[in-house]
Amino acid sequence: MSRGTVVAKRYARALFDLASEQDAVASTENELKLVADAIEANADLRVFLSAPNITLDKKIALLRSTFGDNVSQIVLNTVSLLVERGRETEIPAVLDAYMSVAGGVLGRADALVTSAKPLTSEQSDEIAAQFAAVIGKKVRVIGEVDESLIGGITVRIGDTLYDGSLRGKLNRLSKELQTSQ
DSSP states (O other): OOHHHHHHHHHHHHHHHHHHHTTOHHHHHHHHHHHHHHHHHOHHHHHHHHOTTSOHHHHHHHHHHHHTTTSOHHHHHHHHHHHHTTOGGGHHHHHHHHHHHHHHHHTEEEEEEEESSOOOHHHHHHHHHHHHHHHSSEEEEEEEEOGGGOSSEEEEETTEEEEOOHHHHHHHHHHHHHHTO
């Protein structure tokens, strides 16, 4: 396990504990996702937060002015602490770890569903229901498009990959034909 993963899990667990005390687990996840997405989408913000020549006070002030009205104090404090400790690149990993911890406690699993075309809400609901029956947890579908799949879907829940894509089927058929010769 990489060091970054261990660090992210520690921060995520601490944030989850605070959010649980305040009965704000779901909103904390949404707020942390908002911050992580904003930092990921804005290259200037990433450079600013990681620049060694910019004082910590300026970085924290920017975070507070940018996110202060949109996120809770515990999310803002967690992100500020990550920046203070030079771990601003860990924010997406903390979000992933938080979602995992929250999902485990709340009996929910995230399914990354990759398809050749965007899923309709009906398709997402059907996939969620089918995999909920398989794993015994409530499933939240996170859709992703990969046109190279040609057709079908792949579903990743945790470390398990369910490959029902046409590309995957063709690859398996090719391997079978090669080993039977």
